[in-house]
Amino acid sequence: MNDQAAIDELVYTRVFDAPRELVFRCLIEPEHLTHFWGPVGVSTPLATIKVDARPGGVFETIMVNDADGSQYPTRAVFVEVTEPERLVWTEPDSGVTTTSTLRDLGDSRTEVRIHQVNVPEEYRSPEAQAGFATSLDRFAAYLAKFA
Amino acid sequence: MAAAQDRLDSTFAALADPTRRAIVDRLARGDATVNELAAPFAMTLPGISKHLKVLERCGLISRTRNAQFRPCHLERAVLDSAAGWIEENRRTWTERFDKLDQHLRDIQTVDPTMGDDDE
Numbered sequence: 001m002n003d004q005a006a007i008d009e010l011v012y013t014r015v016f017d018a019p020r021e022l023v024f025r026c027l028i029e030p031e032h033l034t035h036f037w038g039p040v041g042v043s044t045p046l047a048t049i050k051v052d053a054r055p056g057g058v059f060e061t062i063m064v065n066d067a068d069g070s071q072y073p074t075r076a077v078f079v080e081v082t083e084p085e086r087l088v089w090t091e092p093d094s095g096v097t098t099t100s101t102l103r104d105l106g107d108s109r110t111e112v113r114i115h116q117v118n119v120p121e122e123y124r125s126p127e128a129q130a131g132f133a134t135s136l137d138r139f140a141a142y143l144a145k146f147a
Numbered sequence: 148m149a150a151a152q153d154r155l156d157s158t159f160a161a162l163a164d165p166t167r168r169a170i171v172d173r174l175a176r177g178d179a180t181v182n183e184l185a186a187p188f189a190m191t192l193p194g195i196s197k198h199l200k201v202l203e204r205c206g207l208i209s210r211t212r213n214a215q216f217r218p219c220h221l222e223r224a225v226l227d228s229a230a231g232w233i234e235e236n237r238r239t240w241t242e243r244f245d246k247l248d249q250h251l252r253d254i255q256t257v258d259p260t261m262g263d264d265d266e
Contacts, residue, residue, distance in 0.1 A: 010236060014244040018251040026247060035253075036246035039239045095156065114240055 012114040020104045023112060024084035027100060028053040038063045042072070053081045059089050157205035158229045166190070167198050174208060174221035184219065 026032040030049035037044040048062035059076040080088040087100040103111040185195040202208040206225045210217045
């Protein structure tokens with residue numbers, strides 16, 4: 001069954017009107033991250049962002065809800081930093097691994113692909129891979145049936 | 148927070164199995180006994196029971212303690228929180244990308260003679 005090949009994953013892709021080197025810097029430099037890391041209504045104060053962009057280095061932020069001041073600390077560790085094309089970090093608390101792939105489209109445009117898997121690939125045995133059949137995207141569609 | 152995350156992880160793990168998804172699918176249409184759940188599968192009752200225990204452990208299903216056939220019941224709130232996590236994650240990245248897009252526009256339209264903060 002082809003479903004069995006898909007690992008639990010989420011993928012988000014976006015094309016930006018900016019050269020790849022600049023987009024990459026935005027993803028690892030606190031001065032840039034503070035401008036966009038929090039979703040709508042959530043700020044990420046510059047002082048709370050720690051980035052040590054090398055394998056084993058930390059990637060920590062505290063996102064602050066603008067409305068009520070509640071804080072959401074995030075903690076991740078870099079697995080791979082390949083400038084300007086690839087960033088991989090894992091969140092030890094949740095086990096989620098996020099891979100950001102930057103593709104130079106020419107014309108100063110860059111495609112960013114965010115690929116999240118629940119379990120770090122290197123930790124997965126072939127049996128576990130076979131068992132972890134459900135793509136989270138597919139899972140979301142599946143859950144939508146019950147909505 | 149950590150407990151909620153653990154529960155979510157076990158929910159995703161529980162639903163990674165096609166048999167367990169089929170069980171959840173069936174229970175979405177109404178409560179059912181172990182025998183009724185086992186009927187569509189070429190599986191022994193103990194085999195089905197094992198799957199039910201996994202679903203029960205992560206809170207996706209509950210079983211009546213006192214009734215003779217202990218019908219299984221789908222806990223929709225647990226299913227909803229799993230769906231909610233995915234939705235929230237998707238929204239976070241969408242909004243983050245929107246803001247990054249705006250940020251890239253802002254910094255690229257800055258007049259270079261206006262004195263950048265010199266990195």
